Amino acid sequence: MLGEFEYLLITVAAGLGENAYGAAIREEIEATTERRCSLGALYTTIDRLEKKGLLKTWMGEATPQRGGRAKRMVRVTGQGMRAAKEFYEVIARVSRGASWAEIR
Amino acid sequence: MNGFAWKLIGLVSKLLERDERDAVLGDLLEGDESGWRGMLDVSGLVFRRQAALWKSPRPWLAAFVVTFPCSYLLMRVSISVTCTYERLVNHKLYACWPTGHEGFPLLLCHLVLLIAWSWSGGYIVGSVSRRTLWMSAALSVAPVAFCLCMSGPGFPSRVCLFLFLLPAIFGVQRGLRNAPISSRTAFLLAATITALMISAWSNQALWVHNWALVLPAWYLAAATWRPRSGLRSVSHAGAGQI
Numbered sequence: 001m002l003g004e005f006e007y008l009l010i011t012v013a014a015g016l017g018e019n020a021y022g023a024a025i026r027e028e029i030e031a032t033t034e035r036r037c038s039l040g041a042l043y044t045t046i047d048r049l050e051k052k053g054l055l056k057t058w059m060g061e062a063t064p065q066r067g068g069r070a071k072r073m074v075r076v077t078g079q080g081m082r083a084a085k086e087f088y089e090v091i092a093r094v095s096r097g098a099s100w101a102e103i104r
Numbered sequence: 105m106n107g108f109a110w111k112l113i114g115l116v117s118k119l120l121e122r123d124e125r126d127a128v129l130g131d132l133l134e135g136d137e138s139g140w141r142g143m144l145d146v147s148g149l150v151f152r153r154q155a156a157l158w159k160s161p162r163p164w165l166a167a168f169v170v171t172f173p174c175s176y177l178l179m180r181v182s183i184s185v186t187c188t189y190e191r192l193v194n195h196k197l198y199a200c201w202p203t204g205h206e207g208f209p210l211l212l213c214h215l216v217l218l219i220a221w222s223w224s225g226g227y228i229v230g231s232v233s234r235r236t237l238w239m240s241a242a243l244s245v246a247p248v249a250f251c252l253c254m255s256g257p258g259f260p261s262r263v264c265l266f267l268f269l270l271p272a273i274f275g276v277q278r279g280l281r282n283a284p285i286s287s288r289t290a291f292l293l294a295a296t297i298t299a300l301m302i303s304a305w306s307n308q309a310l311w312v313h314n315w316a317l318v319l320p321a322w323y324l325a326a327a328t329w330r331p332r333s334g335l336r337s338v339s340h341a342g343a344g345q346i
Contacts, residue, residue, distance in 0.1 A: 021127075022127055022128070022130075022131045023130070023131035023134045026131065026135070027135065038144070038145055038148050038149075039128055039132075039145040039148065040145065040148030040149035040150075040151070040152045043124065043127075043128065043149055044149070044152045044153075044156075059123055059126070059127070062126075062130070063130075063134075065133070065134055066130035066131075066133050066134050067129070067130065067133045069126045069127070069129055069133070070123070070127060071127060071130060072124070072127035
């Protein structure tokens, strides 16, 4: 099963779609969780997920905004989506009846 | 981000692989991070990457089994060679570094051995621990730095301490480039070193601990030796990714 941060990363990367790369994923995670996300945690987690076959990464285009440096693009694989879905379902099941879990 | 912080970040990020360095530095520029946070980010990532590398025994072997003891021994040989040269050419004697009875042939023998030992040791370190080379480099300089601090009057030129470093650096460079070395060359190198050492030993001009310095050359020969597999570098023999 995925870890919390792995789930976050996969979900954010899937949401960003074609625009998923290091800086964008980090910005989205920080905005959503209101917590700091270090590049160290981000890139080592991306590597780990890629080794598990849950993500695919490649070097993308370089832009002037990035000083001519390439982006590391990220795409969630089918296996990654299944793992994230499984994590979500487990969290949803285990949260049923918990006082902090609101039913909307 | 100010210039100094950016330079520092650039320096630290050199410990990352090229693609990752590009991506990380680009992310920092795009995010317009403060120098402090950028530095924290990059050093955090470098720390994690290095920690992962040190889970393998190879960097430990390269740094603490090859580099540190070999540097110490090679530094002693460098001093010994310098003292012998001073005695033979300038008739200058150093009380704390007796040079025995060596003449020019043994001096030449030691000089060749010094170069060959340093080169083969450097090659092994370069090919086995390329991404943890900074630790091996620091450990190779440590005995020299210690000796520099301790050296007083009656000590030969301080430059002599660094004699072994130049061939070692050439060896490291070749190891880093994955430059193939044929098994024949590797065996020839190891055999030549051994023959020269036997010659020096039989003339009572070899410190017993220096026999350890032949090991990198024989390791190189063993690593390149593959029956019918052609001539490959030591890194191709399964050493190179750390």
